[in-house]
Amino acid sequence: SESLVVCDVAEDLVEKLRKFRFRKETNNAAIIMKIDKDKQLVVLDEEHEGISPDELKDELPERQPRYPSYAAAIWIYSLLEAFSLTSEKTFIVYSYKYQHEDGRVSYPLCFIFSSPVGCKPEQQMMYAGSKNKLVQTAELTKV
Numbered sequence: 001s002e003s004l005v006v007c008d009v010a011e012d013l014v015e016k017l018r019k020f021r022f023r024k025e026t027n028n029a030a031i032i033m034k035i036d037k038d039k040q041l042v043v044l045d046e047e048h049e050g051i052s053p054d055e056l057k058d059e060l061p062e063r064q065p066r067y068p069s070y071a072a073a074i075w076i077y078s079l080l081e082a083f084s085l086t087s088e089k090t091f092i093v094y095s096y097k098y099q100h101e102d103g104r105v106s107y108p109l110c111f112i113f114s115s116p117v118g119c120k121p122e123q124q125m126m127y128a129g130s131k132n133k134l135v136q137t138a139e140l141t142k143v
């Protein structure tokens with residue numbers, strides 16, 4: 001059975017996410033997304049290059065939900081803790097350098113969805129109902 005899709009993903013964001021997924025740069029980077037309630041679309045909010053998880057946390061507004069996508073799960077707990085301190089919903093895709101124990105380097109993508117306590121029920125529904133579509137569109141296979 002298919003899951004409910006509340007908001008679709010803007011076409012220009014679909015292309016941006018595809019390029020981000022296959023980027024050649026080796027610095028940390030993030031795409032922050034939000035929902036345009038009037039158009040009922042997930043849209044690009046901000047892009048960041050060379051940004052640490054702590055810097056990214058500081059960039060997020062306190063009352064706007066977003067979709068984050070990050071690379072590698074090593075920072076996931078500290079990131080989730082940081083995002084839970086904001087009162088805005090957020091989608092983020094984050095790409096970062098990960099050094100494996102055997103010396104290999106990879107640049108995983110990490111998807112973060114924050115739905116802080118205190119958000120309006122309408123926002124919670126829009127973001128929760130759009131998350132799976134965004135994950136599928138961004139081809140984030142290990143969520």
